[in-house]
Amino acid sequence: MVTVLSKSERSAPSKIATLADLLERLGDVPLERIRFRPAPGTATEEFLESAPDEEFRLAELVEGTLVEKPPGIFESRLAVVLVPHLGNGVS
Numbered sequence: 001m002v003t004v005l006s007k008s009e010r011s012a013p014s015k016i017a018t019l020a021d022l023l024e025r026l027g028d029v030p031l032e033r034i035r036f037r038p039a040p041g042t043a044t045e046e047f048l049e050s051a052p053d054e055e056f057r058l059a060e061l062v063e064g065t066l067v068e069k070p071p072g073i074f075e076s077r078l079a080v081v082l083v084p085h086l087g088n089g090v091s
Contacts, residue, residue: 016041022034022040022041022065025062025063026062026063026065026067027062029067032068033067033068033069033070034065034066034067034068035059035065035066035067035068037066038066040064040065041063041064041065042064043061043064043065043066044061044064045061048061048066
């Protein structure tokens, strides 16, 4: 799933001089969620549409930067149910 902010949802462009500035503009998301391919500030809707689904399956386009979405509550609950069963099958 990909989320793209509409023009009305995006704030006015700002000067981003450092990675700290970028992190603040992205909402202080964990660093491991910020993708550097393509370079921050250069990602487009067209890039996401043409990218392989498995590589960018859960990403948001925020001010030209791809930010991975964290797993949701459904995925977390599913993991809690499946992990014990998977562990039983491994010897």
